Every structure is written in structure tokens, then in C-alpha cells.
Amino acid sequence: MTENTENLLRCPVRLYEFYLSKCSESVRQRSDLFYLKLDHSCVPSSPVWFLPTPLDDVTMEAMMVRILTVRGLQVEDGGDE
Template sequence: MLHNDPSSYVQLGAYSPIVLLNTLLFFCCKYFGFTTVEQHRQLSFTQLTCCTRTNLNHTRTTSLRFYPPTSTEAQPDGVPAKKGKKDNVENVLEMMENLENPLHCPVRLYEFYLSKCSESVKQRSDLFFLRPDRCCVPSSPHWFSSSPLDGDTMEAMLTRLLTVRELQDRR
């Protein structure tokens, strides 16, 4: 939970489908700098990947990487565009795991999100944020439909998230 003042309270975690969606939106704002619905709509299941690398001290670090859509033109919404193989590495956006607080770890929460989505959406290149199922309970195997979260709902969630001081300070 992030507390700046009573009007800008955000609960992070996986307590419910909407809290999980808010958390993923928050992390994309914080680590990728996304502040608009259009930027968040660039995300897709096929463009986010968990990567693990071994450090010099032989420990492992896991991150969540976003590979922006391939395009030969600059994106008007501020999302970097892939151009060539060399540019791909430079334009990759990354969220590092949070080992100190697994309940606020973007990598673990992304993996949990995947576990609550149907297999049919995990290979989709045209969506990421899904509409919560109406009749899910915490023990349900799936929390999300195969339909995208509507723009108005995402806009309302973003408006609320962007009032959090931690995100305002990054802007």
C-alpha cells in the first residue's frame, strides 16, 4: 500500500482482480514511464518476457522485459519503436524483481496474472490488460475474461494512480 495522503491511496498486490490490474498498471507507470491509455495498450502478452541472468557474484536476477512493437516510424504516444536488431536491445524496457518485498514484486505479480488468465490469451499480440470475470472468487482458476479492459475503466484507473506521489516525482 502506498500512502501519501488519504486522497491518494493505492493498494498493491493480488488480493482481487482489480487490485492486480491496478498493481500492473502502477508498475508500468513507475518502471516504463507509461502515463496514457495508448501507451498501456502497446503492451501485449507476446511482448512481455521474464528473463533471468546470472550476475558476476553467481546470483540470479529476474526481470520483466517489454519489447516495444516493431515499427519504422516513431510512435506518437511516446513508446519507443523497434527498428533493427541492434536497436531492439536499446529500446527494451525492464522491471527488476523485488526480492525484499515479494508481495510488491512486478515479476511475481506478472507471473500470478498469467496464472489467472486462460491459455488462449497468453499468445496474443494485441492485448494485455483483461477485463475481470464477473463471477470469479479468489480460488477461481481464472480471474480474467479474454476481452480487453475497456478504455474508460483503464483511464479512470490511471487517473487515480497518477495522483500517487511516487509516480508524480518520477514525472
Template sequence: MFLCFLYPKASILRRKREEEIKDEDLLEMPENVENPFRCPVRLYEFYLSKCSNSVKQRSDLFYLQPKASCHPSSPMWYSPQPLDSTMMESMLIRILAIRDIHLDSKHQQKYPDSSDEESS
């Protein structure tokens, strides 16, 4: 099992209007059978299971707004509304900041004296 993505090139999108998409235009992400909790296919299937049926049939929506209140056992976690670009940007900035802090922390643990050298 795998996920299949259309390679996002303008030339492919133009050609799509003229003819069918060719197999070489598609990217495949294979299933991680060794660790299902880190499997992109299983995670995507789970994500879809928490979306409304109206959204599952659309190929133009991917990142949806979370519902204001839901529990892990709720059947739907996401509204049919897409995330706007400012929310996406805010989330990505936060994720990257946390990653930088985490990487810096790992570096400090591995090389405890390096911060003294950098500050002088």
C-alpha cells in the same frame, strides 16, 4: 529471472518487419528476490495464472477486463476481453487522484502549518 520488453519505437517496429529484433531493442526488468510480493516478475506470473490459456499465448493483449464476479480462490479473474481505452483512462485518473490525495496528506503531516500560508 527477468521480464523482457520490446522497446516501443517506431523505427524498431519498422525494422522488425525487415529483420530480427536485436538484443539492444529489448528492455529487461530483473526479479526482486528480496521481496517477492513487490517483484514485477512474480506479479506478472501471478497475473498470467489468473488469465485464460488463450490469452497467455497472445502478445497483443495485456490489460484484460476483470470478470464480473470472482473470489480470491477462483482460477480465473480476467476475461479474454481487453480493457477499452475509456476504462483505462478512468482507472488512471482515479489512481492519480488517490496518489495526489495521499501525497498531499503526507505533506500536511510533515508541514502542518503550510496550508495556512498557501491560503493567505
């Protein structure tokens, strides 16, 4: 995936780097975890935002359904994103 240097807030490379920066060091060393549970006790200034616990299958499925539903609605409306 290429870096979007024109808009860093929409750059998948930068977003992934930011996501990793908010994970604990122990999680960053692992290659078997990716989607982690949010630590609801954190605040924006917290160094770590995610727990070292992967999202469960039910949560992942619900997220995918929402994403695909929104995408479908945007396509129907003629939106590009």
C-alpha cells in the same frame, strides 16, 4: 525490470506472473492483450480470474486518473509510495 527478492508480494515480476496465471491459456498466447476485464463471477480459488476481453478506453482512463491522483496526494504529503 528487476525482481524484488526481498518482498515477493511487491515484486512486479512475480505480480505479472501471477496475473498471467489467472488468465486463460488462449490469452497467454496473444501479445495484443494486456489489461483484461475481471470475471466478476470468479472466486479466489478459480483458476481463471479474467475474461479474454480487454478493458475499454474509458475504464483505462478512469484508472489512470485515480492512480495519478493518489500519487499526487502522496507526493504532497511527503509519502514515498
